[in-house]
Amino acid sequence: MSLTAFIPEIWSARLLANLHKALVYGQEGIINRDYEGDVRYGNTVRINRIGAIAVGxxxxxxxxxxxxxxxxxxxxxxxxxxxxxxxxxxxxxAAQMNVRLMDDAMREAAYALADVMDQFLAGKYVEAGNTIGDDTTPVQITKDTAYDIIVDAGIKLDQANVPRSNRFIVVPPAIYGVLLKSSLFVEAAKSGSTDTLRNGEVGTISGFKVLTSNNVPTVNGAFKVLAGHPMAITFASQIEKTEAYRPEKRFADAVKGLAVYGAKVIVPEALVCLTLTV
Structure with a gap:
């Protein structure tokens, strides 16, 4: 691959596309990107929230x-x-490989960045305005209690006047396995549309789109399951730099890239953190 064939703008766009497809927590429908714009490292976006208006x-x-x-x-x-x-x-x-080696490497770089961002967003459970269970008293979830626990999460959102549409819950594979043993979840999943499934989406239960991820955090062996509405977390990211060059002491093409991002829980009452064990 000649260095002159490398076009940074095209590679940057490709990297972002791969990145978005790889994310679970960071995809539209789990978070929002309302304030993304043209962000750079160190930027601060100020978000105003209007208080209640009285009616007489x-x-x-x-x-x-x-x-x-x-x-x-x-x-x-x-x-x-x-x-x-x-x-x-x-x-x-590059000469010996009969594949698009650089393209595959860029794709792997995108997935690696996606995984780091996903874990960062998963950690926002600490800012949830509602909780079920905690570090000292986690709730054990079984096939017989799974539906009721998720209903309870929905009730907390209802009490906070959070819209019932577009709600989500992200569970680890271990809890997804428990849900698969629940007849209520299986029936709900069968009735749900599969036309526009998000990354990691595996079904619907009690008004929540259920997604599964290996990046669900754990504390003392308990899972920190996040449920809520995409209005709760705003996320902004940017591939700030992508550069190709010839290393001075190698016969090789090298690529380096820099991704910057940030997230903020702006509506904490639209999130529920469930501390669960199996």
């Missing part, structure tokens, strides 16, 4: 009250995470 009784021919001054609070999304990849392909290897 109206009496004909009677003046209404003074206008309410809007109130609210501000959240900040900081782009404070940065990861890089850096590899080379020896000219001899």
């Amino acid at each position: 009784d109206y009496t004909p021919n009677t003046p209404i009250g003074e206008p309410q001054q809007l109130s609210g609070d501000q959240r900040t999304l900081v782009i404070d995470q940065a990861n890089y990849f850096h590899f080379y392909v020896d000219d001899v290897d």
